[in-house]
Amino acid sequence: MSTATAAPKIVTAAVLVIGNEILSGRTKDANLNYIATGLTEIGVRLMEARVVPDIEVRIVAAVNELRAAYDHVFTTGGIGPTHDDITSECVAKAFGVKLIKDPKAAALLLTHYGEANLTEARLRMAHVPEGAELIDNPVSIAPGFRMGNVYVMAGVPAICQAMFDGIKGGLARGDKVLSKTVSGYIGEGVIAKDLGALQQRYPALDIGSYPFFRQGKFGASFVIRGTDEEAIGKAAAELRAIIRTLGADPIEGEPVA
């Protein structure tokens, strides 16, 4: 269908959300979508996300499964000073290394808190797996760290997002997944057959259909994703024609709410 092109360079990632509070419903995760959006922007494909409780064996297993399966792993949560913050120990165990006090992290905390307020608990936040590199925390100083391909970040959204922004620029990345959205006030069940045929004509693209209900009417947004901009443009043109043939007006992007 489209002219032969080189296979896209694919770099993958997973997110591991660590925290009982997400699983109990107390807290709504606010980091996954931020990280997902940021990774898509730079050409990293988020292939999986997991939420696990503050249980050592579960965290260690998840870290080891995900770091073996994906190029990058981003963890959120569990690096504060309290007893329920066990992520750093767990990552050390997952890598089979010791947890050590990082002198640079300890110095940062000493400067920030002063000697009188640098409690033993706060000094826990200077401990990282042996061989880790610090991740800058511009919000509240206590750093995250990178160990191998695992990036360990805080759970508090403002801190997590600042840490992620700091490391994003340095991440290995692949070809960007571009996307084009065309919408229409048309039932998914009406367009499904033609949409499926369009997907078959463009096997290298990924066409998703997302229904909505707006202004009292059902419709759907169709998202065409892939690395070949020209092919996306062609598929979008065909999609607009399909929508028109079925009696609706194609809308570029998402309809205005």
Added chain:
Amino acid sequence: MSTATAAPKIVTAAVLVIGNEILSGRTKDANLNYIATGLTEIGVRLMEARVVPDIEVRIVAAVNELRAAYDHVFTTGGIGPTHDDITSECVAKAFGVKLIKDPKAAALLLTHYGEANLTEARLRMAHVPEGAELIDNPVSIAPGFRMGNVYVMAGVPAICQAMFDGIKGGLARGDKVLSKTVSGYIGEGVIAKDLGALQQRYPALDIGSYPFFRQGKFGASFVIRGTDEEAIGKAAAELRAIIRTLGADPIEGEPVA
């Protein structure tokens, strides 16, 4: 510490969110927190959540891992009429059964759409794994289904949540995990040592610490969770005393924003 009591009855669950749109960042998941909160209310412990893309091998593997590990599994997404809706086929494959047209589901769709509008694509939504039971969809008719311990629900939040509300009452459940929250404008690093000691004195409880920044001040909410209401009350009283000893006022619940 506390008097010996019978081991709590524990019933576990996992949530499997299926959809490229969550992983690309296009869509923010809005179902996990709803399901998590509902499960906590009725005495089911959500122990894991995963997000996987619309890829058959990934969905089948996740369904099989999760249904083996937990009492209940709730999936969201991928049961609409378009080509990217592959959850039902994947669940059938995971269970090693055929995907069949359910006569009751087909009749519901026929009544809803009428014969002229019941496209082949819409009829796809009447297909379920052999042996499945339908889950009612009061919003848009096309049903979800239960297969073994796997509850397959729509991804559209209004539909997912209505389906979940419908099945919640009939779920096997364990002892409720009760919780009490006490907060204080106190640094986590200041209270951490005493909080850790409190956790050690109440090993059957689960004490979490969640920092916040409000009204220009740092503080934290401490959540005590467990099945023994009396023990929770005692631990909360000790916690209030700790907060006072450290010079702050204990606040019941979360502080008003």
